[in-house]
Amino acid sequence: MIRLDDQEDIATKSLDDSKIVQEILEGKKDLYTVIIRRYNQRLFRIGLSIIDDESVIEEIMQIAYIKAYENLEKFRFEARFSTWLIRILVNESLMYLKRREQTYKRSKNHLETDVLQSSVEYNTPLKEMLNSELRTALESSIKALPEKYRTVFIVRVIENMSVAETMECLELTEASVKVRLNRAKIMLRNKLNSYVQNEEIMQFYKPRCDKMVDAVMKRVLQIDIT
């Protein structure tokens, strides 16, 4: 299976985000596919740290990409584009959780629904890929972390973003990022100490990446931002 990291061609790999954004704003809409391919993996992992439903994350990723595209001219090139994009994804994810919670509260049969949902075993391509015991253990351990800690852990450790970027993306203070990360590590330490740097977890593989690119670009080509 081809890793996402291998999917960007050599011609665009050297282009930094702001350059790409600049060119998109000048009319080269097709270049947005580079952005999508570049950040699918990262957004997917971060989304997965907030929402436990892969199909929902894909929808939210699409919304985030489209929103980012629609507001591309508002991007000020002050922060990194990735930070800005992740911030949109996090906001959309949190809004989704809020909506879901409200729906859940309104539902008379919420208990039954909950039992039903919690008993559903995901049987996705991703799941099938995560066939080693260690990967499964790592993924489930991370998923078992409280959401606040899981998100910080994914962003800082798995995505290798700086404390400053993490603060910005998640709207936290520096101290909170540090404390949450430390606590997340404590929680994971016993089982997973030697595997926290594993890059293979929660892969957003090529077929899904292609699907995401197609879905977003279909919309993007209809939107005029120039």
Add this chain to the structure above:
DNA sequence: CGATGCCACTTGAACCCGTC
């Protein structure tokens, strides 16, 4: 090669807030 500064991490203490 040691001094220095920066960044990140760790830890403890104090405080806040929600729950029982």
Add this chain to the structure above:
DNA sequence: GACGGGTTCAAGTGGCATCG
């Protein structure tokens, strides 16, 4: 009010890059 969990702050430590 007690308790637990979360947040904030401050101080100390370690790793690393840079400079003289």
